[in-house]
Amino acid sequence: MDFTISPEVDDLRARIADFVERELIPLEPHPASYDEHENIRLELLDELRDKARAEGLWCLQLSPEWGGQGLGKVGMAACYEAMNRSLFGPVVFNCAAPDDGNMMLLEAVGTEAQKERWLRPLAEGAVRSAFAMTEPHPGGGSDPTMIRTRAERRGDAYVVHGRKWFITGAEEAAHFILIARTSDDARRGLTAFLFHRDDPGWRILRRIAIMGPEEHGGHCELEFDGLRIPAENVLLGDGDGLKVTQIRLGPARLTHCMRWLGLAKRCVEIAQAYVAERQSFGVRLADRESVQMMLGRLAMNIEIGRLLVMKASWELDRGGFARSEISMAKIHVADTLHEAADVAIQLNGARGYSKDTVLEWIYRYARQARLVDGASEVHRMVLNRFLNERGRDFWSWPVAEG
Known part of the structure; x- marks a missing residue:
């Protein structure tokens, strides 16, 4: 590597x-x-x-x-x-x-x-987009096989009925990728579609208020009531929706981690600058062993995250799927971002809790990291499945060809 x-x-x-x-x-x-x-x-x-x-x-x-x-x-x-x-x-x-x-x-x-x-x-940056997969209970969330939104083939088009929610960016999006059920087949029951916001037969029910700052277009609940999508707007093919989600979500999870590492480092940067100047009881905060241990732990965890992300990136670049590597990176980097924001706020005291720094923004944003693109618990289950399948080979090294 x-x-x-x-x-x-x-x-x-x-x-x-x-x-x-x-x-x-x-x-x-x-x-x-x-x-x-x-x-x-x-x-x-x-x-x-x-x-x-x-x-x-x-x-x-x-x-x-x-x-x-x-x-x-x-x-x-x-x-x-x-x-x-x-x-x-x-x-x-x-x-x-x-x-x-x-x-x-x-x-x-x-x-x-x-x-x-x-x-x-x-x-070109002329439009924004959304990926419509997640549904309210009892529909699909982390498990796409539970998706209930249906697309029925009628001639040269599909007609869609169902509901999605927490669809990021939907209010500003012009282009949508939709995952819907086209059959009850366990592996080939889902299909991916493209549609435009001006197409009739769907609507935004509400923009869901969330804890943290929002992406442009928010997180919305959508209803489909007869949306007609031409067959030419199917991605890959009928029944290839699960494959489409796998192609998209793995690299997307990893790019989340890449970005989160930048925010985690920013938290450390703000904390370091403050403790270097702030004194308490005659001692500079940066000189206190407890503070040094907090920042040292963050530095280590960020570097571990960077290595996990790089290993997964390397595996993708050489043509692998990097499923276990991406899950490990997703769990660790999400936890590290939350820890970095929390520690930085603690070290900045009331200043960190205020809006005088960006730390409170990052803290509220960070809480979603352990949920989006698969909750951490789901990724741990995925890792356990790979461990059971591979046994001791779970920890094998890649070997160069002789």
Whole structure:
């Protein structure tokens, strides 16, 4: 395993870091930078996206054919971590969820016609998108085999009825990827579809208020009552929906981790700056052993997270599925982000709990990390399944060909 990055990737990483320091960090303290849902104001976002595009820092995850930089997953890990030093980073560079995962999926499995219609506007930043899979009880959540939304084939189209919820970005999305049931077959009962927000037969029931700051477009509950989707808008093929979710969700979970590591490092950075100056009972906080132990533990856990992410990225780049590696990274990095925000708030005291720093924003955002794209408990169950299947080979080393 070689996690060395190329000079080209390092140059991109350094230019992203400079852009974040110069253009984004200075905006965070100002209330005028935010919309009513505590994310970057859309008018400001448009200005910053133009700057990022002009500096060649746009859509790193896609191939040059689609306006990107053609980075592999290892290169993405280095760059995504740098961009999410700021709250605003990923969306400015067009590397934020859910667009990020949707674009990679469309590039991987879309037909040429589908890519032109559905991918190109996303890659250009002209539209936003959503991935509609999760359903209210008793429908599908972490287990997609429980999905109840149905799409019935009628001639050259499918007609959809059902309900989805917690669909990220739905209120701002123009392009949607929908997972619906087309048969009761255990393995081939789901199908993936593309539809546009202007298509009749569906509606947003509500934007669900959440604990933390929201992505643009919120987290919405959707109802489908006769949405008609042409057969040409099926991704891969009828019955390939489970395969589509596997192709999309694995790398998307990993890119979450890449970004979360950037926020975790930012928490440590804020804590370090404060304890270096703050004194209590005649002693600088940075000189107290208890503080040093807290920050040392965070430094270790962040580095463990980086190694887990890099191992999973390396495995994907060499053509593997990295299922256990991604689950391990997802569990550990989600926990580490929450710990980093919590410790940084504690060390900053009342200042950390206030809105004088971005720590409280990160703390509220971090709580969802242990839930999104599969709860931590589900990923632990996945790891146990792999352990039972592989036995001692669960911990085997990759061996070079002789």
